[in-house]
Amino acid sequence: MREPAGEPEGPVTQDGLGALLSNVRSLPINLWRSIIRHGAPTSNRTRSQSITNSLFLHIHSARTHRWTLRKSTTLGLGVATGVLFLILLGTGVMLMLFYKPTTAEAYNSIKDIHYVVPGGRLLRNVHRWATNLMIFTVILHMARVFYTAAYKSPREFNWLIGVGLLVLTLALGFTGYCLPWDQLAYWAVVIGTNIAGSTSEVTEALNLDGLQHLAMAPRRILLGSDYIGDAGLLRFYWLHCVALPISMTLFIAIHLWRIRKDGGISRPTDIRPEELIGTPEDELPHEGFSDPNKRYTLSAVVPGSSPHVGLDVENTVLSWPHALKYEMVVTSCILALVLLLAIFFDAPLKEPGNPNVPENPAKAPWYFLGLQEVVSYSAFAGGMAIPALSVIGLALIPYLDRSTRQPGRWSDAKERSRIYQSAVFTLVLCIATIGVQVRFGWLRDWFPDINQIWIILINPGTIVMFAVIAMSVFETFRSRSTRLGAIVFFTGLLVFYGLFTYFGTVHRGPNWDFYWWPSQWPEH
Numbered sequence: 001m002r003e004p005a006g007e008p009e010g011p012v013t014q015d016g017l018g019a020l021l022s023n024v025r026s027l028p029i030n031l032w033r034s035i036i037r038h039g040a041p042t043s044n045r046t047r048s049q050s051i052t053n054s055l056f057l058h059i060h061s062a063r064t065h066r067w068t069l070r071k072s073t074t075l076g077l078g079v080a081t082g083v084l085f086l087i088l089l090g091t092g093v094m095l096m097l098f099y100k101p102t103t104a105e106a107y108n109s110i111k112d113i114h115y116v117v118p119g120g121r122l123l124r125n126v127h128r129w130a131t132n133l134m135i136f137t138v139i140l141h142m143a144r145v146f147y148t149a150a151y152k153s154p155r156e157f158n159w160l161i162g163v164g165l166l167v168l169t170l171a172l173g174f175t176g177y178c179l180p181w182d183q184l185a186y187w188a189v190v191i192g193t194n195i196a197g198s199t200s201e202v203t204e205a206l207n208l209d210g211l212q213h214l215a216m217a218p219r220r221i222l223l224g225s226d227y228i229g230d231a232g233l234l235r236f237y238w239l240h241c242v243a244l245p246i247s248m249t250l251f252i253a254i255h256l257w258r259i260r261k262d263g264g265i266s267r268p269t270d271i272r273p274e275e276l277i278g279t280p281e282d283e284l285p286h287e288g289f290s291d292p293n294k295r296y297t298l299s300a301v302v303p304g305s306s307p308h309v310g311l312d313v314e315n316t317v318l319s320w321p322h323a324l325k326y327e328m329v330v331t332s333c334i335l336a337l338v339l340l341l342a343i344f345f346d347a348p349l350k351e352p353g354n355p356n357v358p359e360n361p362a363k364a365p366w367y368f369l370g371l372q373e374v375v376s377y378s379a380f381a382g383g384m385a386i387p388a389l390s391v392i393g394l395a396l397i398p399y400l401d402r403s404t405r406q407p408g409r410w411s412d413a414k415e416r417s418r419i420y421q422s423a424v425f426t427l428v429l430c431i432a433t434i435g436v437q438v439r440f441g442w443l444r445d446w447f448p449d450i451n452q453i454w455i456i457l458i459n460p461g462t463i464v465m466f467a468v469i470a471m472s473v474f475e476t477f478r479s480r481s482t483r484l485g486a487i488v489f490f491t492g493l494l495v496f497y498g499l500f501t502y503f504g505t506v507h508r509g510p511n512w513d514f515y516w517w518p519s520q521w522p523e524h
C-alpha cells in the first residue's frame with residue numbers, strides 16, 4: 001500500500017524533535033561528509049580518493065612516480081610559476097577594485113593604492129614582485145624542460161602550449177607595467193607602440209608608400225587611435241585584466257591536463273634503483289604490482305596500453321601526501337620570498353606620465369631591455385623580426401629534433417660540451433658586436449646616406465641571431481644530431497637574450513649611450 005502524501009498529522013512527537021536536535025548537532029560533520037565523501041586519508045584507498053574526488057587535486061593521478069619527486073627532476077619550477085600566477089590573479093583582482101583606467105585618474109589611483117588604501121602598498125608590491133619572479137621562473141622552467149629533453153614525444157604539443165604561455169606571461173608583464181601611467185609607464189607605452197608600428201620602417205626604406213597605412217595598423221589597433229591616450233590605456237587595461245588572464249588560465253588548464261594525458265612528468269625508462277634513493281616511499285604496503293613487465297591498461301574496457309599507467313608502477317607512491325607535500329614546500333618558499341621582497345622593496349612609481357618631458361633613458365621593463373637594445377638599432381629588427389624568429393624557433397624545436405634521446409635526464413657530457421661551446425661563442429659574439437657599435441658606431445655613422453634597409457638587416461642583434469641559427473644548423477650537420485643542433489640554438493638564444501638584457505639594463509644611460517655604471521649618468 002502507498003504511504004499517504006505529506007507530513008504525518010497530529011502533534012510533533014518527542015522522537016521527531018529529538019531527531020531534529022540530533023541532526024542539528026551532527027550538521028557540521030554531515031556537511032563535511034557531504035563535501036569530502038570519504039574518511040580521513042589514512043588508508044591507501046582514502047588517500048587515493050582524496051586526490052580523485054577533489055576538483056582541484058585531481059590534476060594529479062592517484063599515484064606519482066618517485067622519479068618525479070626527485071628535487072633535481074623539475075626543481076619545482078613549473079609549480080612555482082603556477083603559484084606565482086595564482087598570487088597575481090588574487091592580488092590583481094583586488095587591485096582592480098581601486099585602479100581607474102583613464103589617463104586623468106590612473107596615476108592618482110595607483111598613488112592612493114600605495115599610500116591611502118589599507119594594505120594597498122603590500123598588495124601592489126606583492127603583485128609587482130610576483131610578476132618579476134614569474135617571468136624569471138617561466139624562463140628557468142622552459143630551460144629545465146629543454147635540457148631534460150622533456151619536449152620529446154608525446155609532449156611536443158605541451159611544449160607548444162608552453163611557448164604560448166611564455167608569450168602570454170611577457171605580454172601580461174608589459175601591459176601591467178604600463179597601467180600606473182607614470183613616466184616609466186608612459187614612455188614604455190611609447191616604445192611598445194612604436195614597435196607595433198615598426199613595419200613602417202621597412203615600407204619607408206623600400207619606398208612602399210601604398211603599404212604605409214597597413215604597416216601602422218597594429219599600432220593603431222593597440223592604441224585605438226593615432227595618439228597615446230585614454231583609448232590606448234583602456235586597451236592595455238582590458239588586455240591586462242581580461243583577455244590575457246583568461247587566455248593564460250585556459251592555456252595553463254590545457255598545459256596541466258596534457259601533463260596528465262602524457263603520463264605525468266617525463267622520466268627515462270632505464271631508471272636505476274640508486275637514482276631513486278632519497279625519494280619518498282609508501283609507508284602503507286600495497287599489493288598487485290608484482291610483475292615489473294606488466295602494463296596496466298586504463299580499464300578492462302580499453303584494450304592496449306595507456307600512457308597514464310605505464311611500466312614501473314611499483315616505483316610509484318601515493319600522491320597524497322607525497323606529491324602534495326612537495327608542492328606545499330614550493331608554495332611556502334615562493335610565498336615567503338614574495339612577501340619578503342614586498343615588505344622590503346617598494347614597487348617604483350615615478351612622476352605622472354608627461355608626453356612633453358621625455359624620460360631619458362626611457363626604458364622598458366627589464367625583461368624587454370634586451371630587445372630594446374636591438375630596437376635602438378632598428379625597431380623592426382628588435383621589435384618584430386628577432387622576437388618572431390625566436391618564438392618560431394622555440395616552437396619548432398620538438399618538430400625539428402626528432403632524435404631518439406630519452407627524455408627525463410639532464411644533459412650528459414657530450415650535450416654539456418655543446419652547451420659550453422655555444423654559450424662561449426654567443427657570449428663572445430655579443431660582446432664583440434656591441435663593442436664595435438659602442439666604440440666605432442654602426443653603418444649609419446660610417447655611411448650617412450645608407451638605406452635603412454641595410455641597418456635593419458645588419459646590426460648587432462641580427463648578426464647574433466643569424467649566427468645562432470647558422471651555428472645550430474652547422475652543429476646538426478657536423479654531429480648528425482638534431483638534438484645537439486637544438487642545444488646550440490636554445491643555449492645561444494638564452495645567452496643572446498641574457499647578455500643583451502644585462503647590457504640594456506646596466507650599460508645604457510641617457511640617449512641610450514654607453515656608461516660603465518648608472519652612477520656615471522649625467523645629472524639632468
Ligand code: HEM
Binds near residue numbers: 141145
Ligand atoms: C605560465 C607558465 C607555465 C606554467 C604555470 C607551467 C606549469 C607547469 C607545471 C606545473 C609542470 C609540471 C611540473 C614541472 O615541470 O615543474 C609543467 C611541465 C611542463 N611544461 Fe610548463 N608551465 C609554464 C610554461 C611553460 C613553458 C614556457 C614551456 C616551454 C616552452 C613549458 C613546457 C612544459 C613541458 C613540456 C612540461 C612537461 C615536462 C615533463 O614532462 O617533464 N611550460 N609546466
